Amino acid sequence: MTFASPLLMAPPKVFLPLLLAFSIILAPACSTDNGEDAPSASSDTTSIPFDNEGQLAFVQDRDTLVLIDLExxxxxxxxxxxMMQREGFPNETSGMLFPFDEERKRSFWMANTPLSLDLFFISADSQIVRIKKYAQPNxxxxxxxxxxxxxxxxTGxxxxxSYGIVEGDRVRWRRTDE
Known part of the structure; x- marks a missing residue:
């Protein structure tokens, strides 16, 4: 006796959309301009908690515009x-900082990031050299x-x-455990 899957016995009108949806999930990852692979699609929907590890101040003409919590x-x-697969920040004044060992041109993408972000590129001397506002999700x-x-x-x-932050402004940040 042979058993056939109900999915395989489905009419083509039902089977084709399911096959297309499945193939999109398994499609190869895109490549960025620096040769690294962009993250591939993932079904991970685990909520990742925000770890408050520091604070950052945006400074304009020696005045602090706003202070935010950092992961x-x-x-x-x-x-x-x-911020991939995260639903957002705990509040408006939260952000994620990526410190690197050296100063050089950087490139980020928004693959698997379901929310729009503002990205601030910051030089070694703490000056904001570029702001990419409203980066497109996913x-x-x-x-x-x-x-x-x-x-x-x-940041969100x-x-x-909202805070009038422009290129040329500076930041000061510190870890909360220091």
Whole structure:
């Protein structure tokens, strides 16, 4: 006696959309301009808690515009994952900081990031050298720093506009355990 899967016995009108949806999930990853693979689609829907590890102040003309709580993505895995598969920050004044060992041109993407973000590219001397506002969610398109940066900060989309933060402003950050 042979058993056939009900899915295989489905009419083509039902089977084809299911096959297309499944093939999209398993499609090969996109490549960025620096040769690294963009993260592939994932079914991981685990909620990742925000770890408050520091604070960052945005400074304009020696005045602090706003102080935010930071999660610091230092390990390779934390830097690769970033805000992927997260639903958002705990509040408007939270962000994720990516500190790197050296200052150089950087490139980020929004693959598997379901929310729009503002990205701040920051030089070694703490100056904001580029702001990419309202980065498109779930996009593997490369977002270049256009100038050397040692840090990248991600906040919720609209943050730069809400607080009047512009390129040329500076940041000061510290860990909360220091």
């Amino acid at each position: 610091i993505a230092e390990s390779d895995s934390a830097q690769k994952r970033g 996009s593997a398109t490369s977002i270049p720093s256009q100038a050397p940066a040692q840090y990248v900060l991600e 989309a609209g943050f730069a506009d």
